[in-house]
Amino acid sequence: MREINEMLKKKVSELLENGTADRIIGWQAGEFCYDVTPAVMRKDNLDELFYNGFCGANQSKYLIQESLEEGKVLALLKPCDTYSFNQLVKEHRVNREKVYALGIPCSGMLDVDKIKALGITGILSIEDNGEEIKVATMYGDKTCKRTEVLQERCKVCKGKEHKAYDELLIPDEDAPEVPNGEDRFELVNKLEAMTSQERFDFWRGELSKCIRCNACRNVCPACSCRTCVFDNDNSGVAAKSNADDFEENMFHIIRAFHVAGRCTDCGECSRVCPQHIPLHLLNRKFIKDIDEFYGEFQAGEDDTAKGPLTAYTEGDCEPSIVMEKGGEA
Amino acid sequence: MQVNETNTVNTEEKEFTPLIVAFCCNWCSYAGADLAGSSRLSYPANVKIIRVPCSCRVNPLFILRAFQRGADGVILCGCHPGDCHYSTGNYYARRRMTLLFSMLDYLGIEKGRTRVEWVSAAEGAKFSATMNDFAATIHKLGPNRKLRDLRCEK
Numbered sequence: 394m395r396e397i398n399e400m401l402k403k404k405v406s407e408l409l410e411n412g413t414a415d416r417i418i419g420w421q422a423g424e425f426c427y428d429v430t431p432a433v434m435r436k437d438n439l440d441e442l443f444y445n446g447f448c449g450a451n452q453s454k455y456l457i458q459e460s461l462e463e464g465k466v467l468a469l470l471k472p473c474d475t476y477s478f479n480q481l482v483k484e485h486r487v488n489r490e491k492v493y494a495l496g497i498p499c500s501g502m503l504d505v506d507k508i509k510a511l512g513i514t515g516i517l518s519i520e521d522n523g524e525e526i527k528v529a530t531m532y533g534d535k536t537c538k539r540t541e542v543l544q545e546r547c548k549v550c551k552g553k554e555h556k557a558y559d560e561l562l563i564p565d566e567d568a569p570e571v572p573n574g575e576d577r578f579e580l581v582n583k584l585e586a587m588t589s590q591e592r593f594d595f596w597r598g599e600l601s602k603c604i605r606c607n608a609c610r611n612v613c614p615a616c617s618c619r620t621c622v623f624d625n626d627n628s629g630v631a632a633k634s635n636a637d638d639f640e641e642n643m644f645h646i647i648r649a650f651h652v653a654g655r656c657t658d659c660g661e662c663s664r665v666c667p668q669h670i671p672l673h674l675l676n677r678k679f680i681k682d683i684d685e686f687y688g689e690f691q692a693g694e695d696d697t698a699k700g701p702l703t704a705y706t707e708g709d710c711e712p713s714i715v716m717e718k719g720g721e722a
Numbered sequence: 723m724q725v726n727e728t729n730t731v732n733t734e735e736k737e738f739t740p741l742i743v744a745f746c747c748n749w750c751s752y753a754g755a756d757l758a759g760s761s762r763l764s765y766p767a768n769v770k771i772i773r774v775p776c777s778c779r780v781n782p783l784f785i786l787r788a789f790q791r792g793a794d795g796v797i798l799c800g801c802h803p804g805d806c807h808y809s810t811g812n813y814y815a816r817r818r819m820t821l822l823f824s825m826l827d828y829l830g831i832e833k834g835r836t837r838v839e840w841v842s843a844a845e846g847a848k849f850s851a852t853m854n855d856f857a858a859t860i861h862k863l864g865p866n867r868k869l870r871d872l873r874c875e876k
């Protein structure tokens with residue numbers, strides 16, 4: 394990771410020097426090494442640029458605003474970010490001309506909560522190379538296994554291939570290995586196999602934790618309406634907080650529905666949820682249904698293909714298929 | 723006091739008549755309902771029809787909001803696939819509703835509470851039969867408890 398960090402800094406200053414772009418969206422270190430925030434930087438404060446195992450944030454969404462401004466912006470895209478990027482370009486939300494996309498390698502991002510759950514606290518710095526993670530803490534050096542502390546979404550990694558870029562920092566073939574992709578529908582299948590009442594209880598338990606901070610909506614690269622239906626006073630559903638359990642359900646059904654067929658399964662919604670609600674399970678249910686009913690589809694694979702909800706075939710299944718197919722009553 | 727309360731609950735259960743919201747497209751199903759009426763075919767009075775320009779005008783929020791406001795079942799009627807007044811509207815509606823219904827099932831809501839039926843302007847008999855059947859299904863399922871605004875509960 395250290396070499397990649399050095400290479401990245403060199404490459405970025407080179408690109409800003411020669412005028413390819415005039416600013417960059419990168420990551421800035423916060424108070425702690427795991428407290429990294431995306432930030433726009435220019436030549437004069439480029440030394441703040443930072444890339445480590447906690448730079449999980451998907452930067453594609455910031456490009457919507459950035460590509461409206463003067464000049465070209467340099468975007469650092471991890472392989473999974475390029476799916477969201479493609480999707481935004483397809484929807485004409487990001488002006489491709491105004492973005493210079495530099496593909497950077499990623500070998501899975503770390504979840505600081507999981508590290509802390511292992512009893513490693515007072516983290517000062519992290520050395521992540523290969524299978525073993527070395528953590529320097531206030532109480533001495535500790536180690537943990539990489540697979541134990543990977544973010545949830547990285548366990549089902551889509552692979553190391555960048556789907557869109559102007560330049561790659563390291564060719565995809567030479568990039569470090571990515572975690573082996575597990576079956577991403579495993580939990581969805583498990584839920585589907587439950588009885589209807591069990592599912593209801595599971596989701597009540599999860600969704601009732603929602604504090605309606607809207608972080609899942611605000612971070613989602615697919616959720617990019619200028620005025621959200623939940624902020625529109627004329628929509629009849631605008632609300633600052635969930636008044637009852639119906640509104641908890643409604644917000645999350647509609648949030649997931651509005652990105653159905655466009656969600657690239659980047660997992661940002663679950664990453665940012667302060668209540669740790671597994672929101673990706675709602676998105677994955679839609680992805681799984683779309684795959685089953687209308688054929689395999691991966692949003693953001695390219696920037697031209699029509700999405701499954703903006704297309705149809707005459708022989709599509711009828712909605713009554715849910716009666717036969719869905720989980721037990 | 724307690725005796726009274728149990729009494730009211732009991733009578734309410736006995737008298738359960740489902741409230742059903744039917745979204746009908748202007749060109750086929752609404753005309754179908756009209757034909758059912760002028761042919762003197764009966765369908766339950768607690769089916770409340772909301773006329774929409776096309777089945778694809780119905781967005782998932784409409785369906786959820788109907789439940790929120792106390793509906794026990796929601797049915798969407800449109801032109802048969804291929805006969806849409808706007809050529810393709812019902813094809814899109816079909817995909818959306820399939821995904822929405824599947825999601826409701828995933829969240830543990832009873833499957834039978836939502837339905838899509840294609841009813842043409844000439845199918846007054848089908849309209850009345852569909853509504854009678856749907857009302858019976860919802861009656862069997864009982865009142866909608868899982869997907870509603872609990873502030874409406876008395």
